Amino acid sequence: MERYMSLLSPGDQPPALLGHEDIQAKLRKWITRRASGSEVSNSALIISLWGTEGAGKKTQLAHLGHYFNEPMLFVDMTKVPEEEREGPDALDNVFREAAIQQALPVLCGFLLQEDSEAMRNRKRELLDRLKTMSGIVFVLSEQPCQPIDLRSRIDLELEIPPLEGEKRSDAWRTLAAAYEVDESVDWGILASRFVFSPGQMSNAMRTARTLSEWRQEEGKSGPIRWSDMVEACYKQLNHHLDAKAKRLTPKKRWEDLVLPEAQTKKLRHACNHIQYKHTVYGLWGFDKKLSYGTGVSLLFSGPPGTGKTMAAEVVAKELDMEIYKIDLSQIISKYIGETEKNLREIFDEAEKSCAILFFDEADALFGKRSEVKDSHDKNANTEVAFLLQKIEEYGEYRLWRRTICKT
CATH class of the missing domain: 1.10.8.60 (Helicase, Ruva Protein; domain 3)
Known part of the structure; x- marks a missing residue:
């Protein structure tokens, strides 16, 4: 059992809550009221905390255990043997150990988000089993309980949201x-x-x-x-942008870039937009007024050799940001819907990367939207519209390179 259970003593000093002190205060008041008020029942009080990995769910419980002087028995549900998770005697070992240690059980990795018919019945059995216990049972997961009808079996479901x-x-x-x-x-x-x-x-x-x-x-x-x-x-980021794009190693600096003063000034203004984003949107409160469109898009155009790729490198070097080069000519497909699928995959991975996207050979897609005369025109316009929509949604940098060749 040691391989999937760990005991946290209330005497251990818990780590800092880091911005979720208000949630801790509300939890303490709610538990105190339910544990000592007229609503006390013989069944267990089930409290579900959900949020992304590392959001602070276990930290919240560490503080609760410290405050109420209650040990916490953390159980990794993903490591509990299958035979111990099913049937009328499910989790008997867990609750027996919790009783011996006089600790509150905490079920981690409880699969509340899966919604197949078999999983729905299994969750219903487990929650019903938890209700037969006494005291308080905590359930931790990364997603809210699904389907909604199972939420009636949970006394309190609380999100630990991302810090803002x-x-x-x-x-x-x-x-x-x-x-x-x-x-x-x-x-x-x-x-x-x-x-x-x-x-x-x-x-x-x-x-x-x-x-x-x-x-x-x-x-x-x-x-x-x-x-x-x-x-x-x-190093903390987990993404697969490398599968669709090539990471560049920026080495160029401002002194390497030879541009007219007007263009250089625009590039520096764009860098300042990202550099001081926290001041404008955070300290000045503009993030409360804008739900999207807070990133920066730059379109570089000109004949070959004028410094479009170099300008992208300079921006990345100035901001200390990773930059990925995406060749749009390799993304576009003749099959309807395939181009949008490729673009969606790129932007989905880019959201996890905190990187600059550098779209090379943008001419391949950024043609003029034409009047719809047949299905090909309609599909081409849809691709451009989809790309423009994703550009607006993406919160970081997008750099577009168009090569204009003289004829």
């Missing part, structure tokens, strides 16, 4: 207090660029410390630098 705006910046600062960090690290920029859960932030800080220590072994001692933090954050 300044709360994310404050969480970074709280974690950084335990490390030696260089003053050049701007937590506001980091918070606006990487929409991380508290768990991802903690992992990023540990990774940055390792990178800093490795640098010290090479004779470059010092605190965690901005470059360490950026590299550590990118």
Whole structure:
């Protein structure tokens, strides 16, 4: 049983809540009221907390256990043997161990989101089984309970939402207090660029410390630098953009780029848009007024050799962001709907990457939308409209290169 159970003592000091203190306060009041009020029943009180991995569900329970002086028995449901999860005696070992340890059971990875007929019946049996217990039972998952009719078996279902705006910046600062960090690290920029859960932030800080220590072994001692933090954050991301795009290694700087003053000024303004995004949308509150369209799109056009790709590299280097090159000519398909599918896959992966998208050979798709005379015209217009829609939705940088050749 040790392979899927772990006991958390109430005497252990829980980690910081990192922006979810209000949820903790409400949970304490709600549990106190239900445990001591007129609504007390003989059946178990089932509380479901859901949110993305690393959102802070276990941290919330660690604080509850510390506050109420109750041990917590965490059970990894994905590792519980199949024979112990089904039938009328399901989870007997879990509840027996919880009784011996005088602990509150916490079922982690409870598959509330699956909705096949067999899984629906299995969830119903498990929830009914939980109701036969006494005390409080916690259920943790990454998605809300489905289908809706099963929610009547849960006393409280609560989301642990992603941190927003300044709360994310404050969480970074709280974690950084335990490390030696260089003053050049701007937590506001980091918070606006990487929409991380508290768990991802903690992992990023540990990774940055390792990178800093490795640098010290090479004779470059010092605190965690901005470059360490950026590299550590990118290491936390899980995406498959490499399958559809090629990652570029930007080496060019402003002094390598020869452009008229007007074009250079526009490029710098575009960089400032992303660099100070946290100030405008976070500190000034404009994120409450705009639900989408907060990214930046740049269209580079000109004859071959004028510096379109170089300009993209300079922008990526200036912002310390990864950049992926996408050849649109390889994305477009003659089969109806296939182009949109390829584009959707790219943007879905890009949302996880916090990277700049550089669309090469955009001429392949960005032709003039024409009057619909046949099905081919209609399909071509649909592809362009779909791409424009995804451009508007994407929250980071999009760079488009068009090659205009003289004839």
